[in-house]
Amino acid sequence: MTxTxTxTxxxTxTxTxxxxxxxxxxxxxxxxxxxxxxxxxGLRILSSTQPAALAAASAVAGASATVxxxxxxxxxxxxxxxxxxxxxxxxSMGFHERFAGGGESFADLVRRLEPCLLEIEASMEPVLVLxxxxxxxxxxxxxxxxxxxxxxx
Amino acid sequence: xxxxDGESSPTNYYNSAASSxxxxxxxxxxxxxxxxxxxxxxxxxxxxxxxxxxxxxxxxxxxxxxxxxxxxxxxxxxxxxxxxxxxxxYxxxxxxxxxxxxxxxxxxYAFLNWSGTRTQIFNAGQKRRLAEPEDSQAVAAxxxxxxxxxxxxxxxxxxPTDPDAKAAREEIAMETLDxxxxxxxxxxxxxxxxxxxxxxxxxxxxxxxxxxxxxxAGHSVNVVFIxxxxxxxxLLEANMLxxxxxxxxFRTLSEEEALADLRERIGHYERAYESVTDxxxxxxxxxxxxxxxxxxxxxxxxxxxxLPYLAALHIRDxxxxxxxxxxxxxxxxxxxxxx
Numbered sequence: 001m002t003x004t005x006t007x008t009x010x011x012t013x014t015x016t017x018x019x020x021x022x023x024x025x026x027x028x029x030x031x032x033x034x035x036x037x038x039x040x041x042g043l044r045i046l047s048s049t050q051p052a053a054l055a056a057a058s059a060v061a062g063a064s065a066t067v068x069x070x071x072x073x074x075x076x077x078x079x080x081x082x083x084x085x086x087x088x089x090x091x092s093m094g095f096h097e098r099f100a101g102g103g104e105s106f107a108d109l110v111r112r113l114e115p116c117l118l119e120i121e122a123s124m125e126p127v128l129v130l131x132x133x134x135x136x137x138x139x140x141x142x143x144x145x146x147x148x149x150x151x152x153x
Numbered sequence: 154x155x156x157x158d159g160e161s162s163p164t165n166y167y168n169s170a171a172s173s174x175x176x177x178x179x180x181x182x183x184x185x186x187x188x189x190x191x192x193x194x195x196x197x198x199x200x201x202x203x204x205x206x207x208x209x210x211x212x213x214x215x216x217x218x219x220x221x222x223x224x225x226x227x228x229x230x231x232x233x234x235x236x237x238x239x240x241x242x243y244x245x246x247x248x249x250x251x252x253x254x255x256x257x258x259x260x261x262y263a264f265l266n267w268s269g270t271r272t273q274i275f276n277a278g279q280k281r282r283l284a285e286p287e288d289s290q291a292v293a294a295x296x297x298x299x300x301x302x303x304x305x306x307x308x309x310x311x312x313p314t315d316p317d318a319k320a321a322r323e324e325i326a327m328e329t330l331d332x333x334x335x336x337x338x339x340x341x342x343x344x345x346x347x348x349x350x351x352x353x354x355x356x357x358x359x360x361x362x363x364x365x366x367x368x369x370a371g372h373s374v375n376v377v378f379i380x381x382x383x384x385x386x387x388l389l390e391a392n393m394l395x396x397x398x399x400x401x402x403f404r405t406l407s408e409e410e411a412l413a414d415l416r417e418r419i420g421h422y423e424r425a426y427e428s429v430t431d432x433x434x435x436x437x438x439x440x441x442x443x444x445x446x447x448x449x450x451x452x453x454x455x456x457x458x459x460l461p462y463l464a465a466l467h468i469r470d471x472x473x474x475x476x477x478x479x480x481x482x483x484x485x486x487x488x489x490x491x492x
Contacts, residue, residue, distance in 0.1 A: 118461060118465045
């Protein structure tokens with residue numbers, strides 16, 4: 001439990017620092033997956049439709065990997081808030097609180113992830129999810145059996 | 154003309170020219186539809202009752218979750234989630250032991266809670282173990298395997314012909330169910346009733362208590378029986394071995410003794426086992442780890458969410474990697490472009 005909390009914390013920190021993804025990340029990820037040797041088992045890649053995820057997916061996808069792009073894996077939609085306030089807001093939001101201007105709440109995010117989760121559960125092959133901090137935290141909460149409100153709000 | 158002001162008549166899909174003649178719906182069809190209407194209440198509380206023999210499918214599911222945000226920060230954790238005998242869900246399970254009831258309970262619990270439904274598992278087996286006198290456990294631990302002192306874990310406790318043992322089991326099961334129904338009053342939505350529920354009489358009792366509770370509380374309580382059927386000998390053997398290794402019932406016995414005890418316990422249940430029938434109402438049956446799924450009268454908001462989830466479940470070991478990328482970064486000059 002402590003470990004999980006620490007993980008959540010460090011993720012949030014990195015997010016708020018606004019670290020920049022360097023262009024070799026997709027390649028590094030591809031190398032890491034190859035080292036794991038999962039491709040041989042028929043890796044299943046679920047990717048969001050964001051540019052970074054698309055790039056990573058095409059870099060990782062080998063001969064035996066199947067790639068599915070799903071908008072359900074996209075990051076939380078932050079509505080029409082001015083960009084400089086967005087990160088700050090994200091850290092202080094409650095689980096059911098929606099971003100102003102038609103944005104989503106964490107609860108909305110979890111709801112739209114449900115079909116995606118079913119796909120991961122149903123898969124017999126190893127799964128690689130290429131998504132973003134919010135969706136990943138939500139999925140991790142399910143697999144680790146941690147209350148999702150605790151991981152995200 | 155569907156939207157004309159005149160007398161509306163149902164469209165005849167077979168012969169549109171003859172659509173003026175109103176079709177008669179037979180009583181049999183109306184009766185079927187009435188059953189269905191009674192099951193679609195949106196505000197209903199749901200009991201998912203597990204049906205089955207006791208040893209649960211305690212195969213541990215190993216997951217590797219890796220979260221990488223930037224190349225510099227790659228957190229990788231590998232863990233073994235041992236989904237053993239401490240479930241807390243609200244569908245009612247039906248099934249013989251070693252058929253995966255507790256596994257399914259745990260998974261449903263995790264899924265329903267995750268998707269925002271207040272869910273709890275009520276496990277009769279756990280209650281039975283708690284009811285076991287403290288001192289007998291202490292003695293058993295101190296002096297090694299002594300079946301007579303492990304009264305409520307030994308196979309003899311599950312003998313259907315022994316009236317005392319039967320009454321005790323019955324009492325524990327019903328206490329657990331009452332606990333579940335009380336929990337509904339406190340705002341619970343889906344209760345998973347993880348007990349053996351292997352006889353018609355027991356299930357009838359569950360349905361009767363749920364109906365009584367729904368009258369008392371004014372909200373409807375639906376019951377869906379979830380039966381896990383495993384009739385492949387090889388699967389069953391593997392299951393039993395896993396159960397023996399994980400269950401606290403057997404910790405004072407050697408593996409061979411425990412397996413023998415478990416076989417005897419299952420034998421007791423099998424003699425009295427009755428599969429869920431269509432007449433009993435809503436059920437979902439999973440055959441041999443979801444290789445086949447059959448459902449009866451599963452309608453309503455919650456029950457229809459449970460069904461695809463159960464169909465998706467399997468126990469094959471495989472890693473799941475989660476990679477958290479920064480979303481908007483399109484400036485990846487060296488990366489391959491999507492066509």
